[in-house]
Amino acid sequence: MTLNISGLTPGIEAASSLDAELARLDLAGRLKLVASLGGRAVFTTSLGIEDQVITAAIGTHCPQIEVATLETGMLFKETVDLIGETEARYGIEIQRFHPEVADVETYIAQYGKFGFYESVEARHACCGVRKVKPLARALEGASFWITGLRRGQSGNRATTPFAEFDAERGLIKINPLADWDIDQIRAHVKADAIPYNPLHDKGYPSIGCEPCTRAIRPGEPERAGRWWWENDEKRECGLHVPEAAAPSLNSSSL
Numbered sequence: 001m002t003l004n005i006s007g008l009t010p011g012i013e014a015a016s017s018l019d020a021e022l023a024r025l026d027l028a029g030r031l032k033l034v035a036s037l038g039g040r041a042v043f044t045t046s047l048g049i050e051d052q053v054i055t056a057a058i059g060t061h062c063p064q065i066e067v068a069t070l071e072t073g074m075l076f077k078e079t080v081d082l083i084g085e086t087e088a089r090y091g092i093e094i095q096r097f098h099p100e101v102a103d104v105e106t107y108i109a110q111y112g113k114f115g116f117y118e119s120v121e122a123r124h125a126c127c128g129v130r131k132v133k134p135l136a137r138a139l140e141g142a143s144f145w146i147t148g149l150r151r152g153q154s155g156n157r158a159t160t161p162f163a164e165f166d167a168e169r170g171l172i173k174i175n176p177l178a179d180w181d182i183d184q185i186r187a188h189v190k191a192d193a194i195p196y197n198p199l200h201d202k203g204y205p206s207i208g209c210e211p212c213t214r215a216i217r218p219g220e221p222e223r224a225g226r227w228w229w230e231n232d233e234k235r236e237c238g239l240h241v242p243e244a245a246a247p248s249l250n251s252s253s254l
């Protein structure tokens with residue numbers, strides 16, 4: 001192993017070196033390498049099937065990596081149930097990060113609880129309150145942010161690297177399944193009997209908040225069921241784009 005980024009400030013150069021090293025390793029090796037670098041590493045899971053693969057690997061090989069989830073208050077019951085089941089299976093704690101009550105109340109007063117159907121601005125504002133702000137708390141002080149992003153999830157994610165510098169958050173983002181396709185994920189889950197969300201067997205390849213997720217039809221892209229009423233092919237919740245590019249509640253409304 002030639003990499004030595006310990007002592008370096010997270011930046012583009014460090015991320016580039018790490019990206020090249022991670023490309024040579026399998027999933028367990030990738031996680032072990034990140035865990036060995038020092039600094040806090042946090043994996044944020046949505047409990048989706050690829051995230052379950054990462055959680056299983058952390059529980060088995062790298063329990064020092066923290067696991068966190070964003071409990072938005074709008075999740076499917078199946079997703080919430082899977083949090084506890086996964087903790088019990090791997091003997092780990094999945095930290096729950098909730099939105100601030102005052103932020104939710106302000107959102108509802110301004111847009112209505114389900115105002116996110118009415119405009120992209122309102123939808124981004126809801127994701128800002130229920131996801132982006134809690135994520136910022138989950139990542140406070142972290143050097144590495146591990147995610148389940150894969151290149152096959154959407155055209156928008158087709159060039160996902162194994163490691164990239166997140167200048168907005170001042171950390172290195174690690175995508176250890178960037179090169180896995182959905183068939184590999186399913187085969188791995190089956191072989192290791194990893195617990196997964198039963199909604200995946202009902203036409204939901206990508207599962208987010210209940211009001212914003214529908215089953216997809218045969219042939220549709222994996223993320224076609226997320227915010228399906230919007231026309232933008234690049235729709236995301238703001239977690240994986242720079243905050244400056246992700247509209248959220250304007251400061252006067254918070």
Ligand code: SF4
Nearest residue numbers: 116126127130209212
């Ligand atoms: S996915 Fe939907 S319900 Fe969840 S935070 Fe975003 S807009 Fe709100």
